[in-house]
Amino acid sequence: MARLSYREAGRLAIAEAMRADPTVWCLGEDLGRGGVFGQYAGLEAEFGPDRICSTPISESAIMGAAVGAAMAGTRPIVEMRFADFALCAVDELVNQAAKARYMFGGQSKVPLTVREPMGMWRSSAAQHSQSLEAWYTHIPGLVVIAPATPEDNYALLKAAIRNDDPVVFMEHKNLWDMEGDVADDATAEIGKARIACAGGDCTIVSWSAQVHVAMQAAAELADDGIDAEVIDLRSLWPWDEAAVAASVAKTGRLIVTHEAVGVGGFGGEVVATIAERHFASLRRPPLRLAAPRIPISYAPELENQVRVTARQIVAAVRRLN
Amino acid sequence: MLRIRAFETAAIRAADEKLVLGAIHPSVGQEAVAAGVCAPLRRDDLLLSTHRGHGHTLAKGADAAAMMRELFGRDGGNCGGKGGSMHIADFSVGMLGANGVVGANINIAAGAAHGVKLRGGDQVVVCIFGDGAMNRGPFLEGLNWAASFKLPVLFVCEDNGWAATTSTRAVTGGPGPAARAEALGIATAAVDGNDVLAVEEAAQALVESLRSGGGPRLLHARTYRLLGHTSVDKAAYRPAGQAEARWADDPIRRATDLLLGAGVAQNVLDADAAAATAEMTAAFEDAKAAPWPPVSAAYDDVQDIGAVAAPAGL
Ligand SMILES: Cc1ncc(C[n+]2csc(CCOP(=O)(O)OP(=O)(O)O)c2C)c(N)n1
Numbered sequence: 084m085a086r087l088s089y090r091e092a093g094r095l096a097i098a099e100a101m102r103a104d105p106t107v108w109c110l111g112e113d114l115g116r117g118g119v120f121g122q123y124a125g126l127e128a129e130f131g132p133d134r135i136c137s138t139p140i141s142e143s144a145i146m147g148a149a150v151g152a153a154m155a156g157t158r159p160i161v162e163m164r165f166a167d168f169a170l171c172a173v174d175e176l177v178n179q180a181a182k183a184r185y186m187f188g189g190q191s192k193v194p195l196t197v198r199e200p201m202g203m204w205r206s207s208a209a210q211h212s213q214s215l216e217a218w219y220t221h222i223p224g225l226v227v228i229a230p231a232t233p234e235d236n237y238a239l240l241k242a243a244i245r246n247d248d249p250v251v252f253m254e255h256k257n258l259w260d261m262e263g264d265v266a267d268d269a270t271a272e273i274g275k276a277r278i279a280c281a282g283g284d285c286t287i288v289s290w291s292a293q294v295h296v297a298m299q300a301a302a303e304l305a306d307d308g309i310d311a312e313v314i315d316l317r318s319l320w321p322w323d324e325a326a327v328a329a330s331v332a333k334t335g336r337l338i339v340t341h342e343a344v345g346v347g348g349f350g351g352e353v354v355a356t357i358a359e360r361h362f363a364s365l366r367r368p369p370l371r372l373a374a375p376r377i378p379i380s381y382a383p384e385l386e387n388q389v390r391v392t393a394r395q396i397v398a399a400v401r402r403l404n
Numbered sequence: 405m406l407r408i409r410a411f412e413t414a415a416i417r418a419a420d421e422k423l424v425l426g427a428i429h430p431s432v433g434q435e436a437v438a439a440g441v442c443a444p445l446r447r448d449d450l451l452l453s454t455h456r457g458h459g460h461t462l463a464k465g466a467d468a469a470a471m472m473r474e475l476f477g478r479d480g481g482n483c484g485g486k487g488g489s490m491h492i493a494d495f496s497v498g499m500l501g502a503n504g505v506v507g508a509n510i511n512i513a514a515g516a517a518h519g520v521k522l523r524g525g526d527q528v529v530v531c532i533f534g535d536g537a538m539n540r541g542p543f544l545e546g547l548n549w550a551a552s553f554k555l556p557v558l559f560v561c562e563d564n565g566w567a568a569t570t571s572t573r574a575v576t577g578g579p580g581p582a583a584r585a586e587a588l589g590i591a592t593a594a595v596d597g598n599d600v601l602a603v604e605e606a607a608q609a610l611v612e613s614l615r616s617g618g619g620p621r622l623l624h625a626r627t628y629r630l631l632g633h634t635s636v637d638k639a640a641y642r643p644a645g646q647a648e649a650r651w652a653d654d655p656i657r658r659a660t661d662l663l664l665g666a667g668v669a670q671n672v673l674d675a676d677a678a679a680a681t682a683e684m685t686a687a688f689e690d691a692k693a694a695p696w697p698p699v700s701a702a703y704d705d706v707q708d709i710g711a712v713a714a715p716a717g718l
Contacts, residue, residue: 112567112568112570113568113569113570115569115570116569116570116641119568137570137574137575138575139536139539139567139575139576140506140507140536140537140539140540140567141539141540141541142540143541144541167504167505168505171505171540171541205425205426206425206426206477206488207426207427208426208486208487208488208490208491208504209486209487209491209504210490210491210503210504210505211490211504375703375712376706376712377702377703377706377712378706380485380486380701380702381425381426381477381483381485381486381487381488381491382477382478382485382486382488382696382697383425383477383696384696384697384699385477385485385486385697385699385701385702386702388699388702388703389702
């Protein structure tokens with residue numbers, strides 16, 4: 084057991100994976116200097132510049148080359164710096180990485196882990212703040228992971244690297260410094276949710292940094308005698324329908340909250356699935372609490388307009404209970 | 405140049421004092437590129453800039469006080485406080501935007517020049533980007549586009565040697581941006597980017613050839629980023645002494661020496677520097693005192709059809 088930051092937990096996962104498997108390597112901008120958030124610090128010294136490969140500012144080449152290198156028998160970890168810049172490499176990810184296995188009749192898999200730091204982070208405005216996880220869940224062939232804690236960042240990043248298909252691994256920029264206990268050799272199964280806090284009165288589903296907002300809400304509700312169950316999905320594709328369904332069977336109430344825009348967001352998928360397949364469990368209409376469909380502003384109070392706060396979650400739960 | 409230096413100095417102080425919350429990328433040491441390239445431009449010429457765009461924007465004629473308010477995220481900023489440092493634009497002076505995405509301005513500039521050509525007229529478009537940007541795909545696509553449609557766009561590679569923490573040379577094949585442009589049939593010029601007169605002279609000639617329909621040109625201006633990538637970056641990854649040595653080549657110092665040599669009195673130059681500092685200090689104080697944007701502005705200017713309404717009471 085160690086006390087690690089979310090950043091260090093990710094770095095440890097990579098270091099261990101690279102020690103165990105010489106075909107694992109990292110490529111992206113400024114990696115030799117530790118990466119833009121220090122999440123690769125010290126790795127070049129241990130593994131050398133061939134395996135911690137500092138690239139030109141060439142996102143489509145970074146992603147495309149990783150696809151080729153994955154087909155040629157290596158396990159690349161791609162660093163996209165900000166999820167926003169991964170949009171410069173969407174063809175390589177969506178048309179190439181996600182399709183190759185299927186199109187080529189199973190001749191090749193593409194074992195690729197794409198790290199895309201996402202989310203709002205101190206006045207970073209419209210091109211450095213987005214949460215676009217829902218897009219990737221829409222693409223057959225991709226696995227999508229968005230961890231909320233240091234231990235999950237460690238365990239799920241290791242699982243992602245071991246996975247034989249392309250994984251979009253979205254760390255939240257606001258969590259880099261968050262500390263938590265990480266069990267030695269902690270493991271997590273992709274597709275399994277984590278019950279962040281148990282309760283029988285209302286199910287709150289979330290992922291990534293928004294889990295912590297949901298937890299604040301749950302703490303406030305507990306003071307009022309309302310026991311919310313917070314489910315951290317951890318991975319969005321595959322996602323743990325069984326865990327959510329079991330919880331809703333108990334509580335009869337479902338709120339999904341995420342930082343991303345609500346329209347077309349993954350909350351819609353969760354709500355629709357529960358409504359379609361577990362309708363009888365619902366004692367109240369399900370609810371989504373997510374960002375309005377506006378870009379993210381620079382000025383703090385304007386930026387705050389896209390945040391779903393603990394207060395809003397508390398109010399929503401009270402309305403349902 | 406003095407105004408740009410004073411603006412950057414004030415902006416760095418504001419970032420240090422947490423009055424500017426987002427990242428800023430100071431252009432200290434690169435002022436001669438901004439001043440020299442923009443000198444021959446008319447107000448109706450168009451400019452596309454980068455994340456390191458304060459100097460370009462000022463040189464194109466944007467109002468310093470509005471820019472400072474934008475950095476502070478305040479009402480009255482060029483973008484109403486919604487963009488911040490990396491997204492400053494002032495369309496009233498033909499400044500079509502800084503950009504948070506490296507290299508994204510290159511295709512946009514080619515398109516702006518395409519629009520100019522379609523509408524007729526002799527406006528030119530200038531696109532400034534860093535050395536790091538030449539390794540992104542848009543560099544090839546945008547330059548080829550401009551060349552094949554013979555568009556009036558001047559590409560300026562503001563080569564400060566560094567792309568964030570990476571030395572551009574370490575990740576770049578071939579001799580550089582000019583050779584790449586020439587391979588696409590684009591005539592180029594190279595200039596000492598810390599010599600403001602040389603930059604202006606080169607830009608003047610290139611802009612004239614653009615106005616007479618000569619097709620795109622590329623200017624390679626070599627300079628140096630005297631400070632870190634952002635205001636909080638100490639740039640410890642650079643070889644010891646590199647930045648210190650390059651301060652001797654500070655473009656403002658060189659211009660000052662030139663003017664002194666030409667007989668301009670020291671007190672005249674001092675007065676210019678003091679005026680620049682006073683202007684930017686005033687901009688700083690004005691921005692600090694300025695109101696925040698109305699919160700409802702978060703919902704403005706999303707789109708015409710289909711925009712969501714601000715919640716009641718905002
Ligand atoms: C497509 C994209 N990739 C990466 C980044 C992150 N980034 C911001 S500035 C920068 C370095 C740019 O170097 P250069 O083009 O030489 O400009 P300079 O910073 O030296 O002015 C990088 C990598 C980005 N903004 N956009």
